[in-house]
Amino acid sequence: MVRLQVRVMPDAHAFTCRYTLTVPAGDTATTLALNLDRRFRIARVQAPRAQQQRVARVYYPFFGDTLQCVQVRYAARSHQARRITLTYSGVLTEKFFTAQVLEFSGHSGWLPFRPLREYEPVRYTLDVRTPPGYQVLSTTAPRRQRPGHWAFRGRTSAIEITALVGQHFARAQAAARPLVGVVKAGPALGRPDSVLLHQAAGIIGFYNRTIGQQDSIRAFRVLLPGTNRDAFGLLANATVITYSEFNTADRGDLLILAHEISHKWWGYGSVHDENDWLNEAFATYSSLLYLQASGDTAGYRLELAKRAKTAVGTPPLLGFDRTKYDYPMYRRVIYDKGTVLLAALHARLGTGPFVAVLAATAARQVSTTAAFLDVVAQTVGSDTRAWLLAKLQR
Numbered sequence: 560m561v562r563l564q565v566r567v568m569p570d571a572h573a574f575t576c577r578y579t580l581t582v583p584a585g586d587t588a589t590t591l592a593l594n595l596d597r598r599f600r601i602a603r604v605q606a607p608r609a610q611q612q613r614v615a616r617v618y619y620p621f622f623g624d625t626l627q628c629v630q631v632r633y634a635a636r637s638h639q640a641r642r643i644t645l646t647y648s649g650v651l652t653e654k655f656f657t658a659q660v661l662e663f664s665g666h667s668g669w670l671p672f673r674p675l676r677e678y679e680p681v682r683y684t685l686d687v688r689t690p691p692g693y694q695v696l697s698t699t700a701p702r703r704q705r706p707g708h709w710a711f712r713g714r715t716s717a718i719e720i721t722a723l724v725g726q727h728f729a730r731a732q733a734a735a736r737p738l739v740g741v742v743k744a745g746p747a748l749g750r751p752d753s754v755l756l757h758q759a760a761g762i763i764g765f766y767n768r769t770i771g772q773q774d775s776i777r778a779f780r781v782l783l784p785g786t787n788r789d790a791f792g793l794l795a796n797a798t799v800i801t802y803s804e805f806n807t808a809d810r811g812d813l814l815i816l817a818h819e820i821s822h823k824w825w826g827y828g829s830v831h832d833e834n835d836w837l838n839e840a841f842a843t844y845s846s847l848l849y850l851q852a853s854g855d856t857a858g859y860r861l862e863l864a865k866r867a868k869t870a871v872g873t874p875p876l877l878g879f880d881r882t883k884y885d886y887p888m889y890r891r892v893i894y895d896k897g898t899v900l901l902a903a904l905h906a907r908l909g910t911g912p913f914v915a916v917l918a919a920t921a922a923r924q925v926s927t928t929a930a931f932l933d934v935v936a937q938t939v940g941s942d943t944r945a946w947l948l949a950k951l952q953r
């Protein structure tokens with residue numbers, strides 16, 4: 560459980576944050592650690608019953624950056640819930656704001672996280688204070704709001720808790736269920752944003768009938784901060800598309816949108832090892848499935864063929880150690896080879912059973928390749944499990 564109390568000073572692109580992590584009684588570790596951007600100033604660390612606390616610099620390979628690590632040590636194994644509160648302040652770097660918006664998101668690195676657990680799902684409450692005239696948008700509607708004070712709650716990955724702060728947001732909502740909305744920083748939506756809303760509703764409808772049939776989306780939000788950097792999906796029924804030019808009438812942008820939306824289901828594998836294919840290959844293949852279902856079979860074949868080509872001659876997916884390879888090889892194995900494997904599984908099983916496998920995998924929030932193989936065995940039989948295992952080892 561995470562509790563966040565944030566004060567935003569938009570003129571200075573600055574914020575202060577009081578972050579409280581409650582570690583459940585079942586977690587009996589005697590040392591707890593929280594990583595935080597080294598540029599932020601920690602004003603206070605509160606850890607009741609702790610014997611020792613210190614802040615050290617640590618290199619974090621996954622970010623390719625040195626962070627500050629708050630380490631709290633307890634005298635004995637605890638069998639009670641424990642609470643750590645960090646109070647810190649910082650300034651957003653220029654990638655994360657425009658004249659219209661400040662972006663506090665999964666990519667702005669504004670939150671502490673336990674090492675190697677940045678994508679662990681957490682329940683949270685988020686309170687944001689702003690000067691008068693500002694609005695705060697998150698992945699859900701606020702549960703309370705009054706001028707200068709906004710309160711949200713939800714569940715998402717530890718570093719993905721999101722707040723967009725600005726004076727003007729334009730919004731549109733799909734007419735039919737599921738409730739799909741687009742929120743854009745700035746005064747007005749453009750024509751591509753209306754196309755995007757329509758496409759997002761179509762993609763979500765398709766996923767709800769297929770991969771999400773056991774765990775469907777009832778409401779979804781596309782956030783468009785316009786900070787023009789990248790795009791990413793959240794576990795919290797939302798995606799952040801920062802590109803200022805984004806037109807889903809183009810196949811490439813449509814695939815990005817479909818990929819990111821599907822991360823609502825594909826976000827439970829560790830990003831630090833081979834299990835990241837459960838996130839990235841599954842999201843990529845889901846986007847290709849949407850392309851196929853929407854009638855663009857030529858596009859489906861073309862996109863698959865591209866990936867089949869780059870997957871040739873790569874190391875096995877099972878046991879792939881990303882720390883031993885460069886980023887392009889990681890993409891070729893985790894994204895492309897994984898996608899080609901799923902296409903092969905699709906071809907072997909046919910669409911009905913294949914979609915049943917994906918839906919069961921999504922509903923169980925499968926986080927390891929071994930657990931996925933078990934879902935395959937239970938859903939379509941142990942022969943296919945053995946066949947897939949052999950492919951994963953090649």
Ligand SMILES: [Zn+2]
Nearest residue numbers: 818838839842
């Ligand atoms: Zn992805």
